[in-house]
Structure formats: C-alpha cells, structure tokens
Amino acid sequence: MYDVAIIGGGPSGAVAASELAKAGISTVLIERSLDNVKPCGGAIPLGLIEEFKIPDVLVEKKLSKMSVRSPRGRMIFMEMPNGYVGMVRRERFDSYLRDQAEQQGADVVEALVKSIKPAGESYSIELSKDLPAIKASFIIGADGANSKTAEELGFPPNELQVIAMQQRFRYCETLKPYEDLVEIWFDGEVSPDFYGWIFPKTDHIAIGTGTEFRKHNLKQLQRRFVEKLDIRETPYLDEAAKIPMKPRKTFTQDKAILVGDAAGLVTPANGEGIFFAMRSGKMGAHAMIERIHDSKPLKSYENSFRKLYSPIFFGLQALQSVYYKSDRLRESFVAICQDRDVQQITFDSYLYKKMVPAPWSVQMKIFMKNIYHLVKGY
Ligand SMILES: Cc1cc2nc3c(=O)[nH]c(=O)nc-3n(C[C@H](O)[C@H](O)[C@H](O)COP(=O)(O)OP(=O)(O)OC[C@H]3O[C@@H](n4cnc5c(N)ncnc54)[C@H](O)[C@@H]3O)c2cc1C
Structure with a gap:
C-alpha cells in the first residue's frame, strides 16, 4: 500500500514523484512504456532549465535566434539578448526525470493502468501484464491528454484540443540553414489555426504543425509544409498527439489531482506544455504533502496554479482568438x-x-x- 500512486511517467508525473519521495512519502510512479517517445518539439525555456537544474548534457541546443515567417513570406529575425530556448529530446529528458524520481526513493513500475476503483478509504489500481493491483491512498493523474485517470475518477472533460504532427529529418543541404535557429511559420496553408515549427536538435531537425482537432487534414498540412520547405529527404520518424490547451473545469478532488496535460495545462497560441507539466507536478506534489501531513485540502494546488498562471493563459487565448x-x-x-x-x-x-x-x-x-x-x- 502506497501513500500516493502517480499514473504517467512524463515530465509532470516524474517531477511529482521526485518531490513526494524527497519528502518521505511512499510513492509509486506507473508508466505504460519506459521506452515511450512522446511526440514533442522539446523546446523548453531557460527558466525551466534553471528551476529544475536540467543538466547541460540533455540540452542539445541553446538557441537565442528566432525567425518568424508571415503568410506572404515576410521574414522577421529576432535575437534574445538575455536567454535562450533549450532543445531537448523527450526520450532522454523523460527518462532522466524518472531516474531522478527513483533516486529520491519512488518505485517505478512499467505497466498500463487499466482501471482505478475506490477500495474503502483508498484506491485499487488494475494493471496490465497480469501484474497485481496496486493500492494507494491518493492518486495523481499525470497520464496526458487522453487521461485514463480523469475518465476513471469522473473529472470534467479536456476541451479545446489541437492535434499536432511532427517529422524528424536528418540534416541535409536544405536544412543546414536551420541548424541554430528556431523558425515559426504563420501560414494558413501550413496551419489554418495554429502554426508550423522548425526545431533543430544535434543530429536531426523536427518539423511540425498543428490544427484544431478534427477540423482539418493534418497530414495534408504537414505534407504542404515539407513541400514548401523543399525537403526531398524521407523523415526517419513521424509522430502525432493531441495538445489540450484549456485547463479542465476542475482538476482536483478530495483525494486525487490531475497535473500537466491530463489537467489541460498547455498554453494556447504557442502550445507550450513541458514547463506547466513540471510546475503543476511540483505544485500538486506539495499540496499532496500538506494533505497527508496536515489534512489540508488539495484544492489549494488548483487555486495557486490558477492564480499564478491564469493571466498568461488568458492573454495567449486572446492572442490566438484575435x-x-x-x-x-x-x-x-x-x-x-x-x-x-x-x-x-x-x-x-x-x-x-x-x-x-x-x-x-x-x-x-x-x-x-x-x-x-x-x-x-x-
Ligand atoms: C507534436 C507536439 C509538439 C509539442 N512541442 C512542445 C514543445 O516544443 N514545447 C513544450 O513545452 N511543449 C510541447 N508540446 C506539449 C508537451 O509535449 C506536453 O505538454 C507535455 O508532454 C506534457 O507532459 P505530461 O507529463 O503532462 O504528459 P505526457 O508527456 O503526455 O506524459 C504522459 C505519460 O503517461 C503515460 N500514460 C498514458 N496513459 C497511461 C496509462 N493508462 N497507464 C500508464 N501510463 C500512461 C504515457 O506513456 C506518457 O509517458 C508538444 C506536444 C505535441 C503533441
């Protein structure tokens, strides 16, 4: 029997597990696949790198140059004087964060959570692979946009979802100019309601686009983007996933919370979710610690998160809508x-x-x- 079971071992779940284990709370982190490669551009802000002490070896690029392309092809070049966008590769990044959680004392279990049932004062979590069910007093749902935890525990739905696709290309002549530059495309043919991106890593470039879920043909938009860039090479990886860009109506209950994408904590307009996943994982874990030690309500987590970040969500939503x-x-x-x-x-x-x-x-x-x-x- 654990104090807390965390479902999902992405950035939100792994950070929550680290914080809880560090505070001496018995914690299990359940991840369906430890080899999971989350579809993601992997762009993270300097503030995150500093706050979570992300080692240099994981930050493949530190990019301070950025260009933005308008629908008519007008280019704007910008340079950040006091900072940079860090580029990480999610398979390495997530694995590092899970290792940190394990080092702090959390148990990491590789299994798919099939159901979560109340069992007296606690929960019983049914797992795949004929593994025995896990019991825990509290639950953190960190299982992404299609959260099984949210569904099982009856949280309100995740709204306003963008679906995004990305392809990874090895460097070629056409892509060389993008080696040290983040480029964003605002072009209705590439994305009629979001944007296209070019994010360089050490040995490949990630090129992707997004659009509102079920509104447009995503594959066609991506194909057009690649054609416009005149890339003739074949990508070595195609990846796609939903991005939930609106916080759920509520993401806390008496004994359970949702964090990261499971709670819908990705900012509109730019689709940035890694920072908010890790921040909510940390804030959620601290509220859990207070709940366990002092019986304080978990709602404080949601209230603090909204107080801190609602202005950013509101501002970016307004920008996207206009x-x-x-x-x-x-x-x-x-x-x-x-x-x-x-x-x-x-x-x-x-x-x-x-x-x-x-x-x-x-x-x-x-x-x-x-x-x-x-x-x-x-
Ligand atoms: C194409 C694309 C590009 C993006 N680019 C960026 C970017 O450049 N920068 C940025 O900040 N954000 C980006 N995002 C958003 C970012 O990827 C997410 O916001 C972030 O991954 C959220 O982290 P998380 O831990 O909450 O969820 P996730 O990273 O989705 O992790 C959830 C984890 O739960 C596991 N899981 C799911 N269901 C179960 C289950 N039933 N049992 C056990 N485990 C389960 C999954 O395997 C996964 O590991 C992008 C998203 C997409 C789709």
Whole structure:
C-alpha cells in the first residue's frame, strides 16, 4: 500500500514523484512504456532549465535566434539578448526525470493502468501484464491528454484540443540553414489555426504543425509544409498527439489531482506544455504533502496554479482568438512582432513565465501599432 500512486511517467508525473519521495512519502510512479517517445518539439525555456537544474548534457541546443515567417513570406529575425530556448529530446529528458524520481526513493513500475476503483478509504489500481493491483491512498493523474485517470475518477472533460504532427529529418543541404535557429511559420496553408515549427536538435531537425482537432487534414498540412520547405529527404520518424490547451473545469478532488496535460495545462497560441507539466507536478506534489501531513485540502494546488498562471493563459487565448483566424490577421500579427518592445515582452514572459508589465508609454505605443497593422492588414 502506497501513500500516493502517480499514473504517467512524463515530465509532470516524474517531477511529482521526485518531490513526494524527497519528502518521505511512499510513492509509486506507473508508466505504460519506459521506452515511450512522446511526440514533442522539446523546446523548453531557460527558466525551466534553471528551476529544475536540467543538466547541460540533455540540452542539445541553446538557441537565442528566432525567425518568424508571415503568410506572404515576410521574414522577421529576432535575437534574445538575455536567454535562450533549450532543445531537448523527450526520450532522454523523460527518462532522466524518472531516474531522478527513483533516486529520491519512488518505485517505478512499467505497466498500463487499466482501471482505478475506490477500495474503502483508498484506491485499487488494475494493471496490465497480469501484474497485481496496486493500492494507494491518493492518486495523481499525470497520464496526458487522453487521461485514463480523469475518465476513471469522473473529472470534467479536456476541451479545446489541437492535434499536432511532427517529422524528424536528418540534416541535409536544405536544412543546414536551420541548424541554430528556431523558425515559426504563420501560414494558413501550413496551419489554418495554429502554426508550423522548425526545431533543430544535434543530429536531426523536427518539423511540425498543428490544427484544431478534427477540423482539418493534418497530414495534408504537414505534407504542404515539407513541400514548401523543399525537403526531398524521407523523415526517419513521424509522430502525432493531441495538445489540450484549456485547463479542465476542475482538476482536483478530495483525494486525487490531475497535473500537466491530463489537467489541460498547455498554453494556447504557442502550445507550450513541458514547463506547466513540471510546475503543476511540483505544485500538486506539495499540496499532496500538506494533505497527508496536515489534512489540508488539495484544492489549494488548483487555486495557486490558477492564480499564478491564469493571466498568461488568458492573454495567449486572446492572442490566438484575435490573430490566428485568417492569413490577413496573421500577417498583421507578424508585422507587430517586428517591434522591439513586443519582442522584449514576449521573451521575458516566455523565459520565466512572469508577466512583466511594460511602462505605460510602451503599452500605448504597442496598442496604437496593433490598431495600425490590424487596419492595414500587414
Ligand atoms: C507534436 C507536439 C509538439 C509539442 N512541442 C512542445 C514543445 O516544443 N514545447 C513544450 O513545452 N511543449 C510541447 N508540446 C506539449 C508537451 O509535449 C506536453 O505538454 C507535455 O508532454 C506534457 O507532459 P505530461 O507529463 O503532462 O504528459 P505526457 O508527456 O503526455 O506524459 C504522459 C505519460 O503517461 C503515460 N500514460 C498514458 N496513459 C497511461 C496509462 N493508462 N497507464 C500508464 N501510463 C500512461 C504515457 O506513456 C506518457 O509517458 C508538444 C506536444 C505535441 C503533441
């Protein structure tokens, strides 16, 4: 019998397991496949690398240069003066985080969770491979966008899902210029309601696009992107998964919580989820520790998360709702990105997830530029 069972060994689950085990709570982390390769661009902000002390060996690239391409092909180049986007490979990253949890004292079990049933004051977790059921007093659902935990425990649904696809290509002549650059494409032919990305790693480049679930033909969009980039090589890996970009109506119960994608904690507009997965895993684990030691309600986890990050979710949702609707609006958006103050605000909030209000005069200038480009259409 464990105090806490965590279902899902991605970044959210692994971080939660580390924090709990470190505090002396008996913890089991259940992951369906320890060789799982989560479909993911693997872009992480500097703030995450610092907070979770991610070793250099896992950060394949530290990219401070970025370019953005508009629907008409206008290119904007930017450089982060005080930071970078780190590029990790999820198979290595997730495995490292699980090892950390194990070193702190968590048990790691490789099995698919088939069902979770209340058993008196605790839960009984049925596993695949004829493994014996695991009993635990508390549950953390960290099992991603299609969370089985959420379904079994009756949490409200995950809404607003984007489906994203990515292909990995080995470096070739066409891809050489992208070796040290993050490139984002706003182009209705590549994505009518999200964006396309080019993320370089040490020995390959990940190229992908996303669109609202069940709205457009994702494979066709990806094919067009690759054609537009004039890549003739065959990818060595195709991967796709949903991205839940809206927090569930609630993600806490009396004895269970959801973290990361299972809770819907991916920001709209940019689809960033690794930071929020790890942050929610950590915050959720701390609330669990207080629940176990002092009977404090788990709701404090959800309240604190919403208080800290709702402004970011709200702002990015507004941005997506206004600018991602048509190529004309995307053209205006890229034009606005040319402004140095806009770039500075974007980088500051991306790197450390803090909304730093710009001086009033800068806010006014950006507001007027917004109006100008929206009216002009580019
Ligand atoms: C194509 C794509 C590109 C992306 N690019 C980026 C990016 O560049 N940067 C970024 O920040 N975010 C990106 N994201 C989002 C990011 O991948 C997720 O937000 C992040 O992985 C969430 O972590 P998690 O631990 O909550 O869930 P996951 O990483 O999904 O982990 C869930 C784990 O649970 C396991 N599991 C599921 N069901 C069960 C079960 N029944 N029993 C046992 N185990 C189970 C799975 O095997 C998996 O290991 C991208 C997403 C996609 C789809």
